[in-house]
Amino acid sequence: MNNVDIEKLIADFPLIKKMVKLKEVNWFNPNITSLQEGLPYVGLDNNDIQDASDRLARFAPYMVKAFPETAATKGIIESEVVEISAMKSQLEQQYEVEIKGKLLLKKDSHLPISGSIKARGGIYEVLAHAEQLAIKAGVLELSDDYSKLLTEEFKCFFSQYSIAVGSTGNLGMSIGIMSAKLGFSVSVHMSADARQWKKEKLRAHGVNVVEYSEDYSVAVEQGRQEAESDPKCFFIDDENSQTLFLGYAVAGERLKQQFDDMHIVVDSDNPLFVYLPCGVGGGPGGVAFGLKVAFGDDVHCVFAEPTHSPCMLLGILTGLHDAIAVQDIGIDNITAADGLAVGRASGFVGRAMERLLDGFYTITDQRMYDLLWLLNKVEGIQLEPSALAGMLGPIVVANNGEYLNRIAVNNEKLVNATHLVWATGGGMVPTVEMEKYLSKASCKLFID
Secondary structure, eight states, rough: SOOOOOOHHHOOOTHHHHHHHHHOEEEEEETOOOOHHHHHHOOOOHHHHHHHHHHHHHHHHHHHHHHHGGGGTTTTTOEEEEEEEHHHHHHHHHOOOOOOSEEEEEEEEGTTSSTTTHHHHHHHHHHHHHHHHHHTTTTTOOOOOGGGGHHHHHHHHTTTOOEEEESSHHHHHHHHHHHHTTEEEEEEEEEETTTHHHHHHHHHHEEEEEEOOSSSHHHHHHHHHHHOOOOHHHHHEEOHHHHHHHHTHHHHHHHHHHHEEEEEBBBBBBBBEEEEOOOHHHHHHHHHHHHHHGGGGGGGEEEEEETTTTTTHHHHSOOOGGGGGGGTOOOOOOOOOOGGGSOOOHHHHHHHHHTTTOOEEEEEEHHOOEEEEEEEEHOOOOOOOGGGGGGHHHHHHHHHHHHHHHTTOOHHHHHTOOOEEEOOOOOOHHHHHHHHHHTTTGGGGGGO
């Protein structure tokens, strides 16, 4: 968007004044609707999620053999949910706020293969593309044992085709590793924010890594151009892909099953609050969609973004979606949360989900480092900075009585609430890198 009239935007949306000053802000969506009213705007429904789930089940025998680390879950890529009561106590102490209800962590940070939430959508889209190519060529049928895809015959078949993607890091990891395993030629276009260790890991898997000194949007555009020049190249579009979105959405039904196994009830008297770090929006948007379909109006999804990259909040707040970038209002989009370093949100996700998201808040890099240190100290769980963006969520919600009144969640219901922080990445961060993250915590947080 060129020639943005910042003064007019601030007049229309006073919150932007604080955002421009890189202050932490929160905004709870006054336009939220019921699932029934909001679903038509998504353009997808439970049948689409079930189709994705069925596809992943077909690939499960292949995944067990290709990635033995998925054997424990029978070839299904899934993460555990753990209660983090020690962290809850520390948050209450540090912020002098009572968090009513349980505090849980969804460990997508430790998903197999690529160690982040992107192991859901990224891997799913590669598998969906591979299946489509093989079926069209007549070399695969839906009734087949998909472990046959491991043979040299199939690797040779897929080697005729290539895949391209633009990424700040984690999406590139999942797509690069999965594509290379199947036999595709794959190029990952990495933005300036991408960590060196992620590039090295991809290269070790035989992936072509293309590096840029610019941000995420440039890497995506270059990846798109590469695909357009080659009819056999498939571009995975993090900004607009419904397939990626559905790969993430499968998480909803699986979480519901996990909660059943843990005897956790979610209904109008036992609300569920889920805090999701947000970059371009595909991962959290898809997961939030799956959660809404699984739990209906009893789940409340809140997105967390860095103060330097609040692109989805900016897009939905103003209604401009992908027609505005944070750089247009003078924000630099430079953050330690590399997975969230996105200046322009997905227009598809923003328009699809704007009626189904409860709210947004922003968080400073320093606070992410502090929370990273604290979680490691009291729970022994190590995440990357971006994955800690969601950890402030229960505090933000507890401090917003107006929002809780509006959604009719009183103290009695809050006591029965479940707060779930979605840990989006960090399980594969090298020890040296993790030590650097831990060293950046502020001294104020040292525990008695």
